Amino acid sequence: MSETLETSFLQLVKIMDELREKCPWDRKQTIQTLRSMTIEETYELADAIIDEDWKGIKEECGDMLLHILFYAKIGSEQNQFSLQDVIEGISEKLIKRHPHIYGDVKVNDDEDVKKNWEQIKLSEGKKSVLSGVPKTLPAVVKATRIQKKAKQVGFEWENKEDVWKKVDEETNELKDAVLSGNKDEMENELGDLMFSLINYARFLQIDAETALERTNKKFIDRFTKMESMAADKGKQLAEMSLTEMDALWNEIKKA
Numbered sequence: 308m309s310e311t312l313e314t315s316f317l318q319l320v321k322i323m324d325e326l327r328e329k330c331p332w333d334r335k336q337t338i339q340t341l342r343s344m345t346i347e348e349t350y351e352l353a354d355a356i357i358d359e360d361w362k363g364i365k366e367e368c369g370d371m372l373l374h375i376l377f378y379a380k381i382g383s384e385q386n387q388f389s390l391q392d393v394i395e396g397i398s399e400k401l402i403k404r405h406p407h408i409y410g411d412v413k414v415n416d417d418e419d420v421k422k423n424w425e426q427i428k429l430s431e432g433k434k435s436v437l438s439g440v441p442k443t444l445p446a447v448v449k450a451t452r453i454q455k456k457a458k459q460v461g462f463e464w465e466n467k468e469d470v471w472k473k474v475d476e477e478t479n480e481l482k483d484a485v486l487s488g489n490k491d492e493m494e495n496e497l498g499d500l501m502f503s504l505i506n507y508a509r510f511l512q513i514d515a516e517t518a519l520e521r522t523n524k525k526f527i528d529r530f531t532k533m534e535s536m537a538a539d540k541g542k543q544l545a546e547m548s549l550t551e552m553d554a555l556w557n558e559i560k561k562a
Contacts, residue, residue, distance in 0.1 A: 320390065323376045327384075338381055345374045357520055403427065425459040436460055447516045450505045467510035474503045529559050 326333040348370045355363030379390040388396075404427050406412035407420065414420050425436050433439065436456045440449060457463065464470045477500040484492040508515040533555045537544050544552060 319372070320376060323373070323380055327377075327380050333377075336377065336381075338378060341374065341377060341381075345371075348374060357517065357524070421455075422459045425456065445516070447501075447505060447519060450502050451509060451515055454506055454509055464506070464510070467507065470503070470507045470510050474500070474507055477503045529556065532559050 352367035355367050379393050382388040402409045404424055407414040437453060440452045481496040481500050484496040505515040534544055536555050
């Protein structure tokens with residue numbers, strides 16, 4: 308750590324200490340009250356990454372760093388852990404889980420690295436390769452993580468063609484469920500189909516969460532433009548027929 312970087316980091320730590328001592332709002336916070344704000348900050352960082360907004364990424368990284376310092380400060384107050392414990396802990400973990408860098412283990416590619424990573428975690432006492440998947444992850448992200456972890460122990464399709472056959476199979480099962488009219492069965496089969504599509508995206512080396520979010524943003528952009536075009540005609544969308552709205556939508560798509 309350079310002297311300038313060290314000075315900047317220690318200044319931020321000092322600011323955190325001062326805020327915790329002197330600011331009524333900062334003094335009031337607990338790990339429970341911070342949790343939802345940390346999740347919000349994580350999503351704000353994710354938004355900036357999707358937009359490739361480097362200025363935004365820089366700012367959100369700062370907010371995330373502040374949250375880490377906040378948790379470490381509270382941990383220290385509760386005599387649970389210190390900021391130094393956090394830093395030393397992650398350093399030790401990185402060294403232990405990269406024996407191909409800090410030991411004599413040989414790897415051929417990043418897949419070997421990930422397989423070693425999972426095996427090391429199991430040797431540390433993890434009961435399942437899936438135990439590290441957070442319960443509160445959004446469903447699409449969680450499905451991707453589950454599939455990637457299962458892959459590290461060889462539970463994986465051989466090629467994307469076989470995965471697409473599974474997509475077809477689950478599509479037909481969903482159609483049958485729809486015909487049955489059983490809501491619980493429909494939900495179950497829709498989940499299976501979505502899980503299979505996420506798996507297929509992974510075989511295409513596409514992040515399903517990012518792909519869906521791009522579509523969300525595209526829809527929002529087109530829909531708001533449609534609202535604006537309707538307003539230019541002196542109308543609101545609720546006053547227009549589906550045919551009229553569809554014509555606006557197609558005009559926007561062409562543009």
